[in-house]
Amino acid sequence: MDNTLIAYFSRNGENFNVGNVEKGSGAILADMISEILGSDEYEICTEAGYPENLEECNKIARKEAEENARPELGNPLPDMDAITNLVLVYPNWWGDFPMAVYSFLDGINTENLNIYPVCTHEDNGLAMTERILKQAYPKANIMKGIAVRGSVIQNDRNHTESIIVKYLSDRNLVAK
Numbered sequence: 001m002d003n004t005l006i007a008y009f010s011r012n013g014e015n016f017n018v019g020n021v022e023k024g025s026g027a028i029l030a031d032m033i034s035e036i037l038g039s040d041e042y043e044i045c046t047e048a049g050y051p052e053n054l055e056e057c058n059k060i061a062r063k064e065a066e067e068n069a070r071p072e073l074g075n076p077l078p079d080m081d082a083i084t085n086l087v088l089v090y091p092n093w094w095g096d097f098p099m100a101v102y103s104f105l106d107g108i109n110t111e112n113l114n115i116y117p118v119c120t121h122e123d124n125g126l127a128m129t130e131r132i133l134k135q136a137y138p139k140a141n142i143m144k145g146i147a148v149r150g151s152v153i154q155n156d157r158n159h160t161e162s163i164i165v166k167y168l169s170d171r172n173l174v175a176k
């Protein structure tokens with residue numbers, strides 16, 4: 001779909017319940033969604049990147065969150081002119097988004113944009129992220145989101161695909 005973009009933030013390396021992964025759970029999910037919808041992907045990453053070591057990553061992520069930082073993005077912003085639907089794939093980081101997701105959303109025009117929150121997590125699901133989006137980007141249409149466990153994505157691709165196909169078809173993004 002030419003009017004749909006999948007923007008994802010995902011991290012390789014050590015994470016909760018999955019050990020050391022070569023490809024982050026959100027990246028796997030974004031690829032799956034891109035294939036199902038036939039839509040482009042955009043990777044939300046920072047210029048500095050995040051360490052593979054979980055403890056080190058936690059320290060940096062915590063500091064960025066405390067400072068309400070907008071870290072510099074590592075990829076130029078995508079052309080959003082023809083985009084009406086944004087599937088936003090992100091990990092739950094302490095009930096919130098990695099700050100790079102705000103750098104991305106602040107950088108694009110979210111007016112009338114349909115945003116579909118797709119959250120990867122290990123226990124806390126979407127937490128308040130849908131509500132946070134509604135408050136921070138009131139001109140966007142924030143759709144009902146979905147939460148998928150990273151450990152499920154890493155270990156059971158078939159189950160993950162069935163969950164995500166149902167989500168996309170319930171939102172009329174793919175034919176039922």
Ligand SMILES: Cc1cc2nc3c(=O)[nH]c(=O)nc-3n(C[C@H](O)[C@H](O)[C@H](O)COP(=O)(O)O)c2cc1C
Nearest residue numbers: 010011024025026091092094120121122123124150
């Ligand atoms: C800094 C950090 C904070 C996290 N905080 C939470 C949390 O509060 N709740 C939760 O369920 N998972 C939390 N997680 C786990 C991630 O949400 C989960 O591993 C997710 O699948 C990672 O996606 P990724 O592999 O695409 O980066 C956290 C992970 C990191 C690295």
